[in-house]
Amino acid sequence: MRVIGGLIQALAVALVLALTLGTLAAVAWRAEEAPRLGPAEWAAIRFTLIQAALSAVLSVALAVPVARALARRSFPGRSVLVTLLGAPFILPTIVAVLGLLAVFGRNGLLSVLLVLLGLEPVQIYGLHGVVLAHVFFNLPLATRLILQGWLAIPAERFRLAASLGMGPGEVTRVLEWPMLRSVVPGCLLVIFLICTTSFAVALALGGGPRGTTVELAIYQAFRFEFDLGKAALLSLIQFGICAVAALAAWRVALPGGFGGGLDRVVERWGIGSFWLRAQDAAVVVLAAAFLLVPLGLIVARGVPGIGSLGAPVFAATGRSLAVALLSALLTLVLGLALAELAQRRRGRYAAWVEALAALSIAVSPLVIGTGLFILIFRLTDPVALALPITAVVNALMSLPFAYRAMAPSLAEIETVYGRLGDSLGMRGWARLRYLVLPRLARPMGFAAGLAAALSMGDLGVIALFADPDRVTLPMQLYALMSGYRMEEAAAAALLLLLCSLGLFWVFDRGGRLRAGA
Amino acid sequence: MRYSIIATALFAFAQPALAQDKPVLTVYAPDYFGSEWGPGPAIEEGFEARCDCDLEYSIGALLPRLLLEGEDTKADIVIGFNTDVTKRARETWLFAPHGQDNASLDLPIEWTDDIFLPFNWGHTAFVYDTDRVENPPKSFAELLERDDLKIVIQDPRTSASGLALLLWVKAVFGDEAGAAWKELDDSILTVTKGWSESYGMFTDGEADMVLSYTTSPAYHLIAEDDPTVKAAIFPEGHYFMTELVAQVKGTGQPDLAQAFMDYILTEEFQSTIPTANWSLPAKMPEAGLPDGFDTLDMPEKALFYDENEADALREPALAEWLEALS
Numbered sequence: 001m002r003v004i005g006g007l008i009q010a011l012a013v014a015l016v017l018a019l020t021l022g023t024l025a026a027v028a029w030r031a032e033e034a035p036r037l038g039p040a041e042w043a044a045i046r047f048t049l050i051q052a053a054l055s056a057v058l059s060v061a062l063a064v065p066v067a068r069a070l071a072r073r074s075f076p077g078r079s080v081l082v083t084l085l086g087a088p089f090i091l092p093t094i095v096a097v098l099g100l101l102a103v104f105g106r107n108g109l110l111s112v113l114l115v116l117l118g119l120e121p122v123q124i125y126g127l128h129g130v131v132l133a134h135v136f137f138n139l140p141l142a143t144r145l146i147l148q149g150w151l152a153i154p155a156e157r158f159r160l161a162a163s164l165g166m167g168p169g170e171v172t173r174v175l176e177w178p179m180l181r182s183v184v185p186g187c188l189l190v191i192f193l194i195c196t197t198s199f200a201v202a203l204a205l206g207g208g209p210r211g212t213t214v215e216l217a218i219y220q221a222f223r224f225e226f227d228l229g230k231a232a233l234l235s236l237i238q239f240g241i242c243a244v245a246a247l248a249a250w251r252v253a254l255p256g257g258f259g260g261g262l263d264r265v266v267e268r269w270g271i272g273s274f275w276l277r278a279q280d281a282a283v284v285v286l287a288a289a290f291l292l293v294p295l296g297l298i299v300a301r302g303v304p305g306i307g308s309l310g311a312p313v314f315a316a317t318g319r320s321l322a323v324a325l326l327s328a329l330l331t332l333v334l335g336l337a338l339a340e341l342a343q344r345r346r347g348r349y350a351a352w353v354e355a356l357a358a359l360s361i362a363v364s365p366l367v368i369g370t371g372l373f374i375l376i377f378r379l380t381d382p383v384a385l386a387l388p389i390t391a392v393v394n395a396l397m398s399l400p401f402a403y404r405a406m407a408p409s410l411a412e413i414e415t416v417y418g419r420l421g422d423s424l425g426m427r428g429w430a431r432l433r434y435l436v437l438p439r440l441a442r443p444m445g446f447a448a449g450l451a452a453a454l455s456m457g458d459l460g461v462i463a464l465f466a467d468p469d470r471v472t473l474p475m476q477l478y479a480l481m482s483g484y485r486m487e488e489a490a491a492a493a494l495l496l497l498l499c500s501l502g503l504f505w506v507f508d509r510g511g512r513l514r515a516g517a
Numbered sequence: 518m519r520y521s522i523i524a525t526a527l528f529a530f531a532q533p534a535l536a537q538d539k540p541v542l543t544v545y546a547p548d549y550f551g552s553e554w555g556p557g558p559a560i561e562e563g564f565e566a567r568c569d570c571d572l573e574y575s576i577g578a579l580l581p582r583l584l585l586e587g588e589d590t591k592a593d594i595v596i597g598f599n600t601d602v603t604k605r606a607r608e609t610w611l612f613a614p615h616g617q618d619n620a621s622l623d624l625p626i627e628w629t630d631d632i633f634l635p636f637n638w639g640h641t642a643f644v645y646d647t648d649r650v651e652n653p654p655k656s657f658a659e660l661l662e663r664d665d666l667k668i669v670i671q672d673p674r675t676s677a678s679g680l681a682l683l684l685w686v687k688a689v690f691g692d693e694a695g696a697a698w699k700e701l702d703d704s705i706l707t708v709t710k711g712w713s714e715s716y717g718m719f720t721d722g723e724a725d726m727v728l729s730y731t732t733s734p735a736y737h738l739i740a741e742d743d744p745t746v747k748a749a750i751f752p753e754g755h756y757f758m759t760e761l762v763a764q765v766k767g768t769g770q771p772d773l774a775q776a777f778m779d780y781i782l783t784e785e786f787q788s789t790i791p792t793a794n795w796s797l798p799a800k801m802p803e804a805g806l807p808d809g810f811d812t813l814d815m816p817e818k819a820l821f822y823d824e825n826e827a828d829a830l831r832e833p834a835l836a837e838w839l840e841a842l843s
Contacts, residue, residue: 019805030585040839096716105723106667106706125707200710203672204718208708208842216710220674226605301721312553374585383575399575411629465577468551475548481713484736484795486720 005340005428012337016356019396020363024235025369030374031229035410041217041230045237048213051127051202052195054415055134057399062135063142063187064180069280070143071150072271079443081288083505087295090453090500092474093200094481095493099294100124100133100205102301109293125207133205134198140291141450145190145404149183150176152409168271181252186404189249191256193242193361193400211360214238215514218364228370235367240364246355295497302494305487313476313492317499320473323391324503330395330473331451332444335402340411357403360396368393370463383465390462394455401454402447409443410436441510449507453500473499539571542773545583545590547597551576556793563785566574570773580606586805587611593768594777596636598761599665599677601831603633606763613766622782623801625819626757633761636781637796639730639814640755641681643668644747650725653749657689660704660749661697667706669724671717675837676711678758682728683834684827685756688820698841705842731755731815736795739809747814754818759799 070082088096103109104124113122124132145180153175161171199215206212214234221231271277335357342353372389373382382389413436421435459474466475473496481491542564551557561572567682575591580602590611598606600835606612615634622628624638625784643660651679654660660668671679690697706724709715719727726749737746762781780786787798791807798806805811822830 043843094714095719097714098721101718101723102721105718105721107722154680162554200714203675204707204709204714206701206707208705209672209839210843211708216672216675219710222581223578224674224680226584250614370581370585373582377586378589383577463548463577465575465582466548468546468548468557468574471552471576473550476552478713479549479552479554481717482549484716484733484740485554486717489717 008333009337009341012334013341013353013356015392016334016338016360016396016399019372019393020239020359023368023375024232024239024363026371026374027228027235027367028232031227031232033227033229035227035229035233037230037233040212041214041234044212044214044217045095047202047211048196049241051130051134051198051206051213053213054127055138055195056192057192058131059135059138059142060146060184060188062287063139064184065148065279066139066143066264067146067150068176069283070147073277073280073284077286081284081416082144083501083508084292084295085143086504086508087140087455087497087501088136088291089138089141089450090457090504091137091298091476091497092457092459092476092493093296093390095496096137096294097133097201097204098301099298100136102297102402103294104129104132109297121330125205126210127206129205129207130198130202133201134191134195136291137201138194139287141194141401142187142191144446145187145240145288146180146183148405148446151442153179154340168276173408180302182408185249185252186408189245189358190361190404192245193358196238196241197361199363215364218366222366222370231367231370235364238362238364239359242358246358247351250286250351250354298490298497299494302497303491305489305491306494307492308488309495313473313480313488313495316471316473316476317495319387319470320456320496321499321503323387323472324452324499326388326391327394327398327455328448328452328503328507330392331398331402332448334395334399335406335447336440336444337409338399338403339407341459343406343410343414352405354407357407359401362402363396365393365397365458365460366464369394369464373465374460378506379417383467386462386466387470387472390458390460391455393461394458395451397458397460398447398451398454401450405443405447405450406440409440413439429457436457445508445510449504452503452507456500456503457496540773541571541573542568542593542770542777543591544572544574544594544596544777545579546574546576546595547579550574550578550597556789559789559793560786563789564777564780567780569772569775570770572777577639584613588767590765590767592765593770593774594762594764596760596762598633598752600759600761600824601677601680601827603630603761604828607632607824611765611767612763613768613774615763615781616775617778617782622799622801624757624759626821633763634778634781635759635799636762636786637790637799638757638759639732639796640757640819641678641685642729642731642733642750642816643726643754644719644729644733644746644748645726646719647745647747649722653726653747655749655751657751657753660751661700661730664703666704666725667699668701668704668726668728669706669718670708670728671712671715672708672710673838676709678712678728678730679708680831681756681758683838684822684830685820687830687834688822689751689753689758695837695841698838702842708842730758730796731813732791732796732810734813735791735810738812739792739807743749750814750816751760752816752818754820755816757819757821760794760796 027147104122115121157175197215199213202211202213218231218234221227321504338353338357342350376382417435426435457474462472477489477492480492549555557574564572579595612632614631614725617626617634654663670682673679673683686697687694715727718724731748734746737743764778768774782800784802787800790798790803793811
């Protein structure tokens with residue numbers, strides 16, 4: 001068993017390395033001339049860093065009060081809200097942009113409202129628009145990751161704090177602050193990295209070439225200039241940004257160390273004051289409105305066309321579901337393998353595993369797709385493998401979030417129960433089955449749900465090479481738009497949203513049910 | 518449950534294990550082309566009825582894939598090139614002459630290329646909705662002066678239509694193109710990666726006008742029975758856009774590939790173009806255009822740079838654009 005476990009870990013590391021650095025090397029190898037970076041590229045790098053940093057800080061800063069309110073309050077609809085929070089993150093960018101513009105655009109709800117009140121309409125295009133869109137995408141993710149941290153504080157600690165007569169302020173300092181110190185840096189990191197690879201959203205809401213990111217420059221180098229050297233160099237710069245950010249986050253993060261508990265439902269004391277309740281209610285209502293109104297408009301746009309969707313869209317939906325499930329499974333295996341590896345080897349080595357797990361966000365799907373194509377087209381037909389390749393690449397894209405969700409919990413489990421497990425001689429499968437998996441069920445469910453949903457909505461590498469008889473739902477959505485069928489495209493977007501949310505809900509709920517058992 | 522998931526996955530990925538005795542013609546096409554809502558299926562059906570072969574599309578990025586595959590390409594035919602990549606594609610020396618009579622084409626410009634054959638065409642145009650824009654600009658110069666209209670365009674660095682706009686502005690304003698972009702900047706709501714995002718923003722009412730094609734109104738008129746979508750026609754002229762097809766020199770199916778090239782300009786192929794591709798046929802069918810197309814507003818003058826001129830203009834024009842809009 002130990003041998004098999006080690007083998008899986010080695011394979012996971014090899015796969016991640018091959019798909020990230022390997023594909024990049026393949027692209028660089030096919031480059032014809034030494035690349036040159038002009039002022040336009042440097043401007044793109046600057047803009048990328050600024051918008052990603054702002055987006056990450058704002059998303060996390062807003063997520064902390066939302067997560068705290070969700071962690072310490074229960075109200076009807078709370079679990080539905082927590083599920084719906086996953087939705088913005090998994091929307092295809094084009095759908096999300098149109099949804100956001102329906103609220104914040106020139107003729108959006110908000111502008112209409114402001115004009116009715118005699119005020120100026122909102123001007124959304126610019127850096128603030130880019131940041132707004134990225135907060136829309138990532139606030140929910142940040143909220144979920146931080147909520148995960150809150151729920152991981154054992155109930156016994158809050159009980160003890162209450163019996164010691166601690167008020168909300170002291171609970172924050174003694175329990176919540178250390179938890180945030182351990183969770184927030186990783187959370188900032190992932191969101192920063194997601195935003196560095198943003199492209200279509202940044203351009204559309206940035207209001208023009210001011211919103212140029214590195215990823216756009218990579219796309220331009222690939223699709224329009226076919227300058228592989230420049231594409232590889234720009235990708236390397238993205239890697240560099242990622243590596244620096246990952247190491248910085250690792251240095252700042254501190255392990256929580258709350259000690260063991262009995263996995264009880266958290267009960268809270270001393271938070272019943274009117275002021276605190278009103279504050280939490282306001283936070284939840286505002287966040288929900290910010291996230292759910294655009295979603296509601298996406299649903300409203302999609303409903304009229306839903307009857308006109310034909311068999312090709314449903315067939316594509318089936319294929320996308322299959323890709324999503326495979327991708328979720330693979331994400332769990334990869335995430336668990338790497339988290340286990342980082343746990344086993346502490347110190348500097350663990351930081352490298354951490355960086356490896358974050359690496360895949362920094363690689364442009366275009367680089368992975370092109371690199372894979374270069375590596376395999378002489379051996380086999382990449383088009384025939386388009387769907388499995390999509391599933392693997394999607395798993396890689398979800399790995400950083402899955403790792404983020406699982407690694408802290410795994411570390412906690414090993415710190416708290418590890419010695420007990422050792423003394424009982426629990427090893428290999430038994431340890432995984434009886435000690436680790438039951439306690440990891442909640443983050444695993446979340447990770448699998450996220451991976452499945454993300455894969456469902458990803459256009460990904462399949463846009464580079466595909467068989468028209470085996471396309472995915474996001475591809476059909478784009479094809480409908482190209483054929484002017486905007487109403488059907490909106491309906492396909494709704495279908496995609498429902499499938500993604502459905503997958504997320506099933507896995508996430510599955511995880512939570514097991515955790516409660 | 519676990520097994521059914523795996524079974525579903527395997528089922529979805531399984532290759533159709535049909536015995537294929539017929540020769541296969543592999544056609545590389547852009548992704549929109551092969552979909553149910555593109556021209557691909559009608560062309561496949563029409564050609565298969567006469568060739569006793571199996572036409573298979575492989576969709577995705579055309580030129581990057583060809584450049585990577587080189588001589589080993591699996592393509593017999595490549596369809597859907599834009600004129601902005603033909604120079605690069607020609608220099609691969611992968612393509613053979615099309616063998617069709619260029620003089621028989623019905624294009625607004627003279628076509629002399631013996632490798633890349635146009636199969637449809639149109640012009641770039643700013644499209645608007647008459648319900649929302651009652652007083653459309655009557656010339657490009659007027660569009661620059663107007664400050665009451667918000668337009669959405671595509672990025673010339675990521676989209677063929679965006680690049681066509683760049684060349685259009687260059688053709689109309691010449692050395693003054695940079696200044697023209699500066700004037701237009703106030704009217705540009707935003708720039709998108711591709712045409713779909715822009716058009717979505719237009720149909721959602723976010724933008725007053727969208728960079729699209731002179732033939733776009735035909736879709737709304739014919740498929741949706743909606744006569745309110747129009748293209749603003751400018752006397753300065755509109756940029757000519759065409760999509761091209763070529764056959765691969767090293768194909769294992771030279772006869773089939775040639776038969777496909779011979780099929781392009783036939784009555785049958787060309788008459789599917791208007792309503793399957795929402796553009797104009799490269800060679801006018803005997804029966805003319807479908808009802809509705811004749812009512813479209815068309816410019817009198819087509820502007821066009823050949824691939825060498827366009828290649829020389831691209832970088833300086835892009836620099837001008839970036840400078841004016843940043």
